[in-house]
Amino acid sequence: MAMQSSPYISFPGNASEAFPYYRDLFGGRLDLMTYDQMPPMEGIPFTPPSGSVAHATLEAPGITLTGGDAMGEDLPRLASDVYSFLLAFDTTDEARTFIATVADDGGELAMPFEVAPWGDHYGQVRDRFGIRWDVVVDGSAG
CATH class of the missing domain: 3.10.180.10 (2,3-Dihydroxybiphenyl 1,2-Dioxygenase, domain 1)
Incomplete structure (x- = not known):
């Protein structure tokens, strides 16, 4: 079985700030797409705020990070000791x-x-x- 793993982080509305920070920290190539850059999606169950990140991938030596902005109210805090x-x-x-x-x-x-x-x-x-x-x-x- 061939498989790869990459953490996916759902940021509480600040993915557009976080991913460039991680690119500066780790180096590599960042691909980031906002919902504004996507074609209209019929039936999407939420209205993303302007500039929200739909998906980002950072590929750097030794690490790949993926993620985007979470949608909804009362989003959980990222800070936790249950993962690292x-x-x-x-x-x-x-x-x-x-x-x-x-x-x-x-x-x-x-x-x-x-x-x-x-x-x-x-x-x-x-x-x-x-x-x-x-x-x-x-x-x-x-």
Whole structure:
């Protein structure tokens, strides 16, 4: 069976801000389509606000993110400890740079980056959109 996995994030109306942020953070190619750019869709059960993102795909080295703007009232917050995205870096310097970049740009350190009981370096940072990134470096790496 051939299969690939990509997280899909339903943003609460700010996907047009989030995806360029992730492109700047990870690099890669971003394809973003708003509902305004789509042909009229008969029978769609909602009226999307102007500029809402229908679908976005960011393909960057080592990661693919997909998503768009969620529709409806009382949308859930993205910030949660019931999910996170795990990023494995080659070196502790790369990992520390990533954590500092995210934290310094409106995010927050969720768990210090240090040697974990299992021997790897591990930490957590939450970005300004509420997404938690778990960061790991193999204990045998520098």
